[in-house]
Amino acid sequence: MLNSYLLFWSIGMLFFAAEWLKPARPIAYRAVFWRDLFALGVYNLSFLLVVQVTDRIPVPQYLPVALYNLPTAGKLLLFYxxxxxxxxxxxxxxxTSLVWPVHRWHHSPTSLYWLAGIRATIPHIALFNLTYVAALPLLHDASAWAFPVIMMEHIARNNWMHVNVTWKSSWLEWVFVTPRYHHIHHSSDPAHQMKNLGALLTIWDRVFDTYYNPDDLTGELKFGLSERVNPVRLVIGV
Ligand SMILES: [Zn+2]
Ligand SMILES: [Zn+2]
Known part of the structure; x- marks a missing residue:
């Protein structure tokens, strides 16, 4: 647990450094950091609660027997x-309008930087964690190192997607989500809503018609919600 926190903040310091060197937009850190530190506390507690439930879901073993001897790297690829x-x-x-309240808090930051994406309600964490649980059988008999690697990759990736940097890579975006790619998803412009929903890979957005090419972006992005929501309801997700 202590190692996870150390790694989390070590990576966070690197993101802070990148944002200080090449910021995409000015960020009033003092105004938002403590709020996001609170969100991080909520996230950590919520995650501990959520896994008590999701870890007990009996998911049948569906990895074909022929793939049992696949190297761990191959199983990881399938898993991802x-x-x-x-x-x-x-x-x-x-x-969708029915489930939107559980996700609204995540879209509430008006400034995006690495820690801003940590805002997540309990049902938000639970729904996303279900995909992890459902894919777990693909790691049947995988080496033990795969699991802490996935956990840290998930945390680092969520923070990475929100990093406030000018860095861009059009070729990497053919496959992977980058900060500027995900930032479009946070835009309050109706033209960007329901766009760039991918978490790791950009292919799903291309295949299912929710792709917005960051190179096509003109003008400055604005972030945040277009509705006013009671802060308690925002954090609880109702
Ligand atoms: Zn986000
Ligand atoms: Zn979203």
Whole structure:
């Protein structure tokens, strides 16, 4: 647990440094950091609660026997493809009017930087965690190192998607989500809503018609909600 926190903040310091060197937009850190530190506390507690339930879901073993001897790297690849496909559809579901309240808090920051994406309600964490649980059988008999690697990759990735940097890579975006790619998803412009829903891979957005090419962006992005919501309801997700 202590190692996880150390790694979390070590990576966070690197993101802070990148944002200080090449910021995409000015961020009033003093105005938002303590709020996001509170959100991080809520996230950590919520995650501990959520896994008490999701870890007990009996998911049948569906990895074909022929693939049992696949190297751990191969199983990880399968795991990430299946999990990411699930994450895309869960995220898309969260943008329907019925489920939107559980995801609204995540879209509330008006300034995006690495820690701003940590805002997540309990049902938000639970729904996303279900995709992890559903993909777990693909790691049947995988080496033990795969699991802490996935956990830290998930945390680092969520923070990475929100980093406030000018850095861009059009070629990397053919496959992977980058900060500027995800920032479009946070835009309050109706033209960007329901766009770039991908978490790790950009292919689902291309295949399912929710892709917005960051190179096509003109003008400055504005972030945040277009509705006023009671802060307690925002954090609880109702
Ligand atoms: Zn969203
Ligand atoms: Zn986000």
């Amino acid at each position: 493809i299946v999990e990411d496909f699930g994450l895309y559809w869960v995220h898309r579901l969260m943008h």
